[in-house]
Amino acid sequence: MTDALTSQILTGHSVGATVQVVIDALFARIKSEEYPADTRLPSERTLASDLGVSRNTVREALDVLESRNIIRRRAGSGSFVTYRSEPEIPRGDRSVAENTSPLDHLVVRGILEPEMVRLAVINMTPRDLEDLGETLTRIEAVRTDAVEFVACEEELYRKIAKGTRNPLLASCYELAIQVCQQSFRTALMRRHLTPRRIQDYQQRYNTLFNAIASRDVESAVEFIKLHLVEEQKLLLQEG
Amino acid sequence: MTDALTSQILTGHSVGATVQVVIDALFARIKSEEYPADTRLPSERTLASDLGVSRNTVREALDVLESRNIIRRRAGSGSFVTYRSEPEIPRGDRSVAENTSPLDHLVVRGILEPEMVRLAVINMTPRDLEDLGETLTRIEAVRTDAVEFVACEEELYRKIAKGTRNPLLASCYELAIQVCQQSFRTALMRRHLTPRRIQDYQQRYNTLFNAIASRDVESAVEFIKLHLVEEQKLLLQEG
């Protein structure tokens, strides 16, 4: 991790060199969970003497950390870590995957995929399209291997997600993919993935790719919606 | 490495031999990341004594480095490295937060929130609504404390997300919240959070809550869409 880069991101405004050192030191301790989430960190006066700087300098650093929602301060009480090092997917409940039903999953896909496809059609470069084409070729090469097919499908969707050039959107979709992998749905799907059905999907993805490659936004979006409805039907049929 | 060539490139104008040596020495340290990007380099006086030359010579060298956009100087503060050894390529696997622009974030919110609100209105229990009401009360108690307000806002959205009863959707939204926290957008927003604007938002959230509580799906969804459009305007105005 480039500390300098982290600093740049954390700081925003220009700040004294000593303050920057303190910011980096504290943020490092928080990231490393030396100061775990939701715990109180040492008092400003303690930190000042520990770090060998004045309290005002510590306070300036804490100002920055607070403005970044990394800590939260309460007068008379202390400063508390609010930063979550790893996007807390497994939370108080069980893992998300275990509690996400196939329907839940399809709902989220229904929300994300149309807009995702729209943005991808708009933002994908020729290079991206070429890359996507290769995945399509891989998909079309499959005959009966359901495992290979699912892997290819995943790759296809991932590339579309990246093609949006929206990292956050891509991450959301990645989350959906992972939940899908970890849930029982995969096993369920595999039962349905007969060679006949694989062929069917291949044709669909081919159509989708053509719409994307020809920059036909509306067709691509409509197609993915249609595809989702089909999936939904399938789920309701066999759930 | 062709020092002569480097010198030639850096110098442009003719410069004293000693100055050239200092330029080369400093540039070498910067390239080798002994002085990493965005860090302050030693003071002119320190450099002068370290390199065994006068401060004026150091300054002449720094003049050249500054004119080449390798460093940037701030009176009273210091000289800072702006040179990037690796012209930062957008790295796919870097932290999502670092690569997500405020617009990206708003786009994802625009995708998730309307459906999220719709599902929440349908699925929230009376107990959930009561809980949401408490958060609203907390929001309405805020007068000027922007930090507290943002924290409350977050809680409100989180409760709505949970209210969908779709763990995957809630996790996606959680991802968005965290990216927002960790990106520079928060600081940006806080500038706009005048007491006047806080009051404005309070009224909006009150309206939203009433729509949700009365199970008025369409009003709630339309309202959140409107809210998002407003946020978008704000971003474009002041970005």
Add this chain to the structure above:
DNA sequence: CGCGACTGAACCGGTTTCGGACCAATTCCC
């Protein structure tokens, strides 16, 4: 000698850091 490069020093105005005092909120403990 003259000229340009370099030196050393002083001074300026700005920024940053420091140390401390005082307040208000919270917590602790009797």
Add this chain to the structure above:
DNA sequence: GGGAATTGGTCCGAAACCGGTTCAGTCGCG
């Protein structure tokens, strides 16, 4: 309940430090 201790919030002035500027002096070389 109440006072003491602790914590963050605020403010201030002094001191240290920084780059910006100027200038008289020194050195080396043509």
